[in-house]
Amino acid sequence: MIVYTVKDIHTIQAAIEHCNASSETIFSRLAEAFPQLLSVVADTSSNTSLSDLQTLLAALLSGFTDTSTGNGGDEDFFTRYNAETSSLFDTLNERMNALEHIHGRVEGIRKDSEELELISLNAMVISIKSGEKGRAFSCITENLKRLSAQLISLSNNLILEEKRLLEKNADFRSRFQSVSRQESLDGFRENALAGKAIVPALTEGTIALRTMAERATEVKKPIRDAMSGIQLQDIIRQSNDQIILALKEVSPVTSFSSAEEALDHASVNRELLEICKTISEDVARNLESSISIFTSNWATVNRILDEVDSLRRDFSTRYLEHTESASSLPNLLARITASFSLYLKNIAAYQHTQRSMVSDSASIVAHIKSLKSLFETIKPIIARLQHVRITQQIEVAKNTALASVKDTVLYMSNLIMQADQNVQETRAELEGFISGIEELTATFTEAAHLYSRDLERIKQERTQFFRTMEENERALSLSVHRLQVYPDSFRDMCREVDGQIEALARDVTVMKEASRSFAIAAEENAREQERLLSVLNLESWNIKNDRLRALVTQFTITAHKEAAGTIGGFTVEGLGSEQAEAGDVTLFF
Numbered sequence: 001m002i003v004y005t006v007k008d009i010h011t012i013q014a015a016i017e018h019c020n021a022s023s024e025t026i027f028s029r030l031a032e033a034f035p036q037l038l039s040v041v042a043d044t045s046s047n048t049s050l051s052d053l054q055t056l057l058a059a060l061l062s063g064f065t066d067t068s069t070g071n072g073g074d075e076d077f078f079t080r081y082n083a084e085t086s087s088l089f090d091t092l093n094e095r096m097n098a099l100e101h102i103h104g105r106v107e108g109i110r111k112d113s114e115e116l117e118l119i120s121l122n123a124m125v126i127s128i129k130s131g132e133k134g135r136a137f138s139c140i141t142e143n144l145k146r147l148s149a150q151l152i153s154l155s156n157n158l159i160l161e162e163k164r165l166l167e168k169n170a171d172f173r174s175r176f177q178s179v180s181r182q183e184s185l186d187g188f189r190e191n192a193l194a195g196k197a198i199v200p201a202l203t204e205g206t207i208a209l210r211t212m213a214e215r216a217t218e219v220k221k222p223i224r225d226a227m228s229g230i231q232l233q234d235i236i237r238q239s240n241d242q243i244i245l246a247l248k249e250v251s252p253v254t255s256f257s258s259a260e261e262a263l264d265h266a267s268v269n270r271e272l273l274e275i276c277k278t279i280s281e282d283v284a285r286n287l288e289s290s291i292s293i294f295t296s297n298w299a300t301v302n303r304i305l306d307e308v309d310s311l312r313r314d315f316s317t318r319y320l321e322h323t324e325s326a327s328s329l330p331n332l333l334a335r336i337t338a339s340f341s342l343y344l345k346n347i348a349a350y351q352h353t354q355r356s357m358v359s360d361s362a363s364i365v366a367h368i369k370s371l372k373s374l375f376e377t378i379k380p381i382i383a384r385l386q387h388v389r390i391t392q393q394i395e396v397a398k399n400t401a402l403a404s405v406k407d408t409v410l411y412m413s414n415l416i417m418q419a420d421q422n423v424q425e426t427r428a429e430l431e432g433f434i435s436g437i438e439e440l441t442a443t444f445t446e447a448a449h450l451y452s453r454d455l456e457r458i459k460q461e462r463t464q465f466f467r468t469m470e471e472n473e474r475a476l477s478l479s480v481h482r483l484q485v486y487p488d489s490f491r492d493m494c495r496e497v498d499g500q501i502e503a504l505a506r507d508v509t510v511m512k513e514a515s516r517s518f519a520i521a522a523e524e525n526a527r528e529q530e531r532l533l534s535v536l537n538l539e540s541w542n543i544k545n546d547r548l549r550a551l552v553t554q555f556t557i558t559a560h561k562e563a564a565g566t567i568g569g570f571t572v573e574g575l576g577s578e579q580a581e582a583g584d585v586t587l588f589f
Contacts, residue, residue, distance in 0.1 A: 009250050012521075016511075020236075026507075033496060041490070049482050050484060050485045054206070056472055064196075064198050064202065105426045109151070109155045109423065110159060112422075116151070124138055133399060144385070171356075197332060198336065205315070208319070216304070219305070222300035229290040229294045239280075239282055239557060239560065242557065247272075249268070250521075253266045262528075266525045266532060274518070275560075277518035277522060280518060281515050305486075330473070350455055358444070372427065382419060389413045389416045548564070551564075
């Protein structure tokens with residue numbers, strides 16, 4: 001500890017002046033820093049990565065809330081699509097099932113044709129054996145053989161065309177079953193579930209960010225409260241100015257013309273030094289009071305900063321790091337991305353199957369028409385066979401040489417009649433089928449086109465949404481390392497405030513040391529005063545010099561005027577409760 005005596009008065013004065021300038025600089029800087037800190041906190045809502053992350057999570061939450069509902073709508077769409085397609089398919093399938101017995105008729109026509117050809121060969125052999133009498137019959141059976149061969153060829157074509165028709169129908173069935181089976185909706189459900197799974201995490205994360213932001217803004221109150229400590233600045237400055245005024249009147253007791261003059265000077269010094277001691281103690285108390293206000297509130301500020309930083313770290317660990325946790329947003333977004341691939345794959349499969357089913361339905365109609373056309377080709381052959389049948393019967397009836405083939409001719413006649421009946425019945429069925437199937441397939445095709453447009457719209461909407469979500473995912477991954485609640489300038493200013501408060505504590509030490517030095521110097525002058533009283537053989541001394549009284553009139557703080565009057569033993573004029581106390585209070589806002 002450094003203690004100064006009267007001979008070091010200039011050193012004391014220099015220390016006071018330095019302390020005065022230092023504290024004034026500190027208070028001025030704090031008076032600038034506190035409003036700036038409040039301004040930064042007020043702007044934090046829009047100027048930090050915290051606000052960016054809040055905006056990002058709000059966009060994700062809004063997007064996934066909508067798309068989760070939308071995915072449910074997608075599933076409803078595909079369920080509705082399957083139901084309506086199933087209804088059309090059932091109707092079409094029912095019509096197709098009605099054609100199944102056509103196969104039996106076609107097989108019967110071919111079998112009858114083959115048998116007719118074989119029997120006609122036998123009849124020809126008999127007619128040849130009959131010689132000249134069987135020549136006419138031989139020509140008839142030759143014509144029958146040729147017509148039956150044509151019928152066999154056409155019946156083979158009918159069977160081939162029927163086979164193609166059945167294959168197309170089987171393809172149609174298979175495609176319908178693939179698009180309507182339960183697992184075909186899994187991709188949409190999985191995507192919807194993945195979208196719904198992230199909503200709770202986003203909701204919780206949004207709440208956590210809001211809590212963090214609200215806690216971050218709570219620093220405003222202690223900062224405002226800390227500002228009240230600056231109010232004592234003007235009193236401290238005026239007090240130090242008064243000490244310096246008093247010190248300028250203090251000087252060592254040197255040679256005087258008389259002992260009385262020396263005694264008077266020592267007495268003035270003593271009282272001036274006691275006034276300086278009183279004021280310096282007051283300055284130290286005011287500095288400590290300001291420091292107490294600063295430190296208590298700044299401890300609250302630092303505690304809030306630490307809590308916010310802890311909340312920031314916890315948030316990053318829970319929501320921003322890529323883990324298997326149910327709250328890990330990167331992990332949930334990765335799952336959604338994967339499920340979205342399946343989602344698009346299923347939509348593409350639906351679209352492909354739709355086009356194939358439309359093509360199949362059109363192809364079925366084309367094959368039915370082709371089958372009908374073949375039956376139209378058979379019709380004249382059957383008519384000629386009928387003519388041959390009648391000619392045979394006439395020839396056998398009038399030619400006794402052909403009596404042995406009478407039963408054969410009758411059998412052939414029955415085969416021709418049976419083939420004719422099969423052709424007539426099948427043609428009628430095909431005509432009835434075609435009359436309804438074209439309208440049915442047209443309805444199916446129109447519905448398929450409408451669904452195709454809806455599918456394309458859904459795909460485009462979801463694709464655009466997930467592109468946006470991918471951009472948000474990239475932004476989210478960046479926020480892991482740059483999540484910031486306060487800007488760097490805020491932290492820098494807070495550290496500066498910490499340093500200013502520490503510096504102000506050093507000024508307290510200076511003032512306390514000055515107070516002790518003033519006490520020692522006053523005691524030194526008191527001893528000299530006692531010595532001179534002894535020399536003059538006096539018990540007391542009334543100061544004749546008016547320097548002290550004149551000095552007090554320059555004081556601006558009422559309490560210090562009163563203290564000086566008490567020490568000097570005189571009344572300070574102009575003091576009253578109604579008089580404003582200059583320098584007592586200075587407010588800063």
